[in-house]
Amino acid sequence: MIFFFQILCILGLVGAGFFARRRGLLSAHGTNDLAHVALSLIYPALIFVSITELSFADLRVHLVLPLLVMAIALVGFGLGLLAVRFLGGVSSDTARAFLFHCLVNNYLFLPLPLVLFRYGDKGVALLVFSSVGYELLLWSLGVMLFSRGERKRDSLKSLFSPPFLALLFSLAVVAGRDLFAWPEMPAWLVLAGDTLRSGLKSLGAATIALSMLVAGSRFAVLKFQTMLGWRIWFVSVIRLVAVPLVMIPLLGLIPMDPVARGILYIVSVMPSAMVSVLFSERYGGDTDFIAGGLLLTHLWALLTVPLLLAWAF
Numbered sequence: 001m002i003f004f005f006q007i008l009c010i011l012g013l014v015g016a017g018f019f020a021r022r023r024g025l026l027s028a029h030g031t032n033d034l035a036h037v038a039l040s041l042i043y044p045a046l047i048f049v050s051i052t053e054l055s056f057a058d059l060r061v062h063l064v065l066p067l068l069v070m071a072i073a074l075v076g077f078g079l080g081l082l083a084v085r086f087l088g089g090v091s092s093d094t095a096r097a098f099l100f101h102c103l104v105n106n107y108l109f110l111p112l113p114l115v116l117f118r119y120g121d122k123g124v125a126l127l128v129f130s131s132v133g134y135e136l137l138l139w140s141l142g143v144m145l146f147s148r149g150e151r152k153r154d155s156l157k158s159l160f161s162p163p164f165l166a167l168l169f170s171l172a173v174v175a176g177r178d179l180f181a182w183p184e185m186p187a188w189l190v191l192a193g194d195t196l197r198s199g200l201k202s203l204g205a206a207t208i209a210l211s212m213l214v215a216g217s218r219f220a221v222l223k224f225q226t227m228l229g230w231r232i233w234f235v236s237v238i239r240l241v242a243v244p245l246v247m248i249p250l251l252g253l254i255p256m257d258p259v260a261r262g263i264l265y266i267v268s269v270m271p272s273a274m275v276s277v278l279f280s281e282r283y284g285g286d287t288d289f290i291a292g293g294l295l296l297t298h299l300w301a302l303l304t305v306p307l308l309l310a311w312a313f
Helices: 002-022 028-052 056-061 064-084 092-103 111-146 152-159 162-179 187-204 206-220 230-253 258-268 275-283 287-312
Strands: none
Touching: 002 206, 002 287, 028 111, 028 162, 028 187, 028 206, 028 275, 056 111, 056 162, 064 092, 064 111, 064 230, 064 258, 092 111, 092 230, 092 275, 092 287, 111 162, 111 258, 111 275, 187 206, 206 275, 206 287, 230 258, 230 287, 258 287, 275 287
């Protein structure tokens, strides 16, 4: 039942962005600005705080987690590549949006309370570490899908975005902190570091709220026929049904810690990622298709997530 209510809660919170756009409190330009701020400032703070909560020993022991979530993403992408040829005459933006939905799902925010409820703080820490695999794909292959630059240099330049740099920096901080012996820091420096971390944590916590506002704003102007187009239903079936049906049996065959396996089960059944709207707004793309797929997969997830997890566990 918790799976159902968590998704329902997300849909309710997205309503804030929907209301803001309908009432004229948020414009199209303002929506794009929110997406830019979220990706350039707020999301990097969330990445840094989450990753640096782990130790290097955690990273080493559970290295299989980010590798397997990358496998989940790439299975979806592979199914998308097979399916995209059947979309008919669509623009390149729509085809790329289709592939992005197949590649990236809601790998952190939506699974977080589900993992906390089932596995406690240990599970949450492992979930955060597993997200490294998705982050690497998100800021490499994901950005390239949305990049409109015709030259390779333009696509490669987009890789060095603030969130991707924050991810690399965070991993370097964890390694440097735990692998080298450091002299004892003075009390004032420790206090300053704790204060800075607290501020970054508060800043990063706004990532989800801004994602929901941007998504809701896009939903408010979404064409009804676009949301119900068969191509959006097609990508929703791949994301919510095909990927879990492939990955759940495979994960069951791989020897690993039961907690890690359970986290991967939960990640594999999740709907499309809220960040997809931020990417489309920031880098350009078929945002109507992105928003339509995002809404439809979250609606259907009310049914598919509880059923698939009952089967997996």
